[in-house]
Amino acid sequence: MSEELLVTARDNALIDPGLHIWTWEVAMYLFLGGLTAGIMIFAALAIVRNREQEAPFTAARLALLAPIVLSLGMTTLFMDLEHKLFVYRFYTSFQITSPMSWGAWILIIIYPVSVLQILSTLRTGYSFLAGFVDRLTIGRLILDWCERYRYEIALTVIPFAVMLGVYTGILLSAFSARPFWNNGVLGVLFLISGMSTAAALVVLLARQHSEKELFTRIDLVLILAEIGLVALLLISLASGSAQHLEALESVMGGSYTIPFWVLFVGIGLLIPMLLETLEISGVNKSLAMLAPVLVLIGGYALRQVVMDAGQESTWTNYDTQYSSEVLQRIHRSD
Amino acid sequence: MVIDTKTCIGCGDCVVACKTENNVPEGLNRDWVVEATSGTYPDLKTEFRSERCNHCSNPTCVTLCPTGASHLWNDTNIVLVEPEKCTGCKACIAACPYDARLVMHPDGYIDKCTFCHHRVEKGLDPACVSSCPTGCMHFGLIDDPHSKVSHLLKTREHKVLNPETGNDPNVFYLI
Numbered sequence: 001m002s003e004e005l006l007v008t009a010r011d012n013a014l015i016d017p018g019l020h021i022w023t024w025e026v027a028m029y030l031f032l033g034g035l036t037a038g039i040m041i042f043a044a045l046a047i048v049r050n051r052e053q054e055a056p057f058t059a060a061r062l063a064l065l066a067p068i069v070l071s072l073g074m075t076t077l078f079m080d081l082e083h084k085l086f087v088y089r090f091y092t093s094f095q096i097t098s099p100m101s102w103g104a105w106i107l108i109i110i111y112p113v114s115v116l117q118i119l120s121t122l123r124t125g126y127s128f129l130a131g132f133v134d135r136l137t138i139g140r141l142i143l144d145w146c147e148r149y150r151y152e153i154a155l156t157v158i159p160f161a162v163m164l165g166v167y168t169g170i171l172l173s174a175f176s177a178r179p180f181w182n183n184g185v186l187g188v189l190f191l192i193s194g195m196s197t198a199a200a201l202v203v204l205l206a207r208q209h210s211e212k213e214l215f216t217r218i219d220l221v222l223i224l225a226e227i228g229l230v231a232l233l234l235i236s237l238a239s240g241s242a243q244h245l246e247a248l249e250s251v252m253g254g255s256y257t258i259p260f261w262v263l264f265v266g267i268g269l270l271i272p273m274l275l276e277t278l279e280i281s282g283v284n285k286s287l288a289m290l291a292p293v294l295v296l297i298g299g300y301a302l303r304q305v306v307m308d309a310g311q312e313s314t315w316t317n318y319d320t321q322y323s324s325e326v327l328q329r330i331h332r333s334d
Numbered sequence: 335m336v337i338d339t340k341t342c343i344g345c346g347d348c349v350v351a352c353k354t355e356n357n358v359p360e361g362l363n364r365d366w367v368v369e370a371t372s373g374t375y376p377d378l379k380t381e382f383r384s385e386r387c388n389h390c391s392n393p394t395c396v397t398l399c400p401t402g403a404s405h406l407w408n409d410t411n412i413v414l415v416e417p418e419k420c421t422g423c424k425a426c427i428a429a430c431p432y433d434a435r436l437v438m439h440p441d442g443y444i445d446k447c448t449f450c451h452h453r454v455e456k457g458l459d460p461a462c463v464s465s466c467p468t469g470c471m472h473f474g475l476i477d478d479p480h481s482k483v484s485h486l487l488k489t490r491e492h493k494v495l496n497p498e499t500g501n502d503p504n505v506f507y508l509i
Binding site for chain 2: 001002003004005006007008009010011012013014015019021022080081082083084086087089090092093095097098099100101103104174175176177178241311314315316318
């Protein structure tokens with residue numbers, strides 16, 4: 001046998017008995033960040049590929065959601081910080097080796113890029129909002145400029161949105177101390193998942209039938225890609241060293257098996273894949289609205305389960321003989 | 335830092351010394367003692383290890399810190415956190431393969447073992463080392479070939495924790 005026990009009282013908050021530093025706030029941010037990336041990519045692609053007739057919602061109206069969704073995500077991210085007053089410290093330095101530092105700066109760049117993207121289609125998409133801007137001469141000039149260069153703006157949006165989508169995954173995969181996260185698939189997986197949730201959002205919000213159908217098809221392709229990437233993630237863990245095998249165990253019989261397989265793979269990928277296939281082939285359209293809802297749930301489930309299973313995966317695993325309840329009992333008897 | 339597991343008795347004085355010296359709040363610990371037992375009864379072997387931040391030469395907590403709050407002190411391998419730069423994002427906690435970092439409550443910045451650099455710069459040993467009743471802990475410069483720690487590492491069999499992490503830890507255990 002081999003047993004390693006903590007014999008002095010260690011009960012460090014968020015660390016003992018297992019690491020649990022990040023909760024739903026960070027998972028929600030990763031989800032909303034990915035969704036924002038997807039929103040911006042599709043809104044830009046609709047312009048670049050000239051699909052304004054076929055997908056009017058995506059081309060003209062979708063982009064407005066990006067800063068709203070992202071701001072919600074940044075709010076939950078802020079809620080997670082333990083030393084909130086010092087949040088400005090993200091912007092007093094740039095640490096080239098820290099994906100989180102890259103992310104902080106990408107977020108700052110995303111906002112002006114997103115505003116340009118919104119302005120470039122504001123008159124078509126939200127004429128009443130454009131009306132307010134047009135009242136000012138400078139506003140009118142800006143809208144004219146953005147509209148004239150909307151193709152170029154859309155081209156500029158794509159790389160930044162892709163960076164936003166990928167970074168949320170790289171953020172986690174850079175932790176060599178957490179074997180579950182520590183592989184290169186995560187960045188691409190999170191990007192594809194973000195695009196899939198954005199496609200689902202379009203299916204839910206678009207009015208035009210052809211647009212719903214187009215994005216159902218796009219989503220199906222993305223789901224298939226995501227299934228492939230999940231398989232690659234599992235293969236890379238399964239062919240790893242002892243720490244990776246132990247990390248894999250958490251979703252193969254361990255405590256995250258049900259959230260991973262039922263909530264993410266089942267409800268988030270396989271059922272929507274089936275529903276979308278039935279819909280596209282024209283067999284059954286009665287459940288058409290269910291698939292995008294499930295995709296959105298699955299997108300969140302992916303972040304939550306990867307975050308939870310990842311922070312518990314570790315190099316150091318001591319049993320502890322100490323119970324914080326004992327300390328509380330002593331206090332009570334005082 | 336060099337710790338002799340053959341003479342450590344697991345008394346926990348190092349833990350108390352650290353809490354007292356550094357005013358570590360209740361419920362939080364910068365160091366701890368592990369009792370590792372291996373073998374099959376009756377051939378059991380027990381090893382006591384006083385553990386803390388390994389002040390790695392390749393510290394992933396410093397690499398992944400987004401603000402530069404986690405840093406190496408004065409070009410030594412002593413890893414410190416500057417509370418005024420720390421946002422409490424907890425990336426360094428996840429980045430540490432030894433789970434050696436903690437959140438200071440109620441303040442919120444991240445804290446850890448400092449190798450008592452405030453004592454070291456006065457030429458003193460860290461509090462845990464100077465309070466050890468069995469004298470099993472040693473502190474000094476490994477770069478200096480004449481130091482006590484270099485001598486111990488040259489003459490005794492030793493190990494570090496999880497060298498496979500690639501972090502290049504600097505707390506050595508004599509075995």
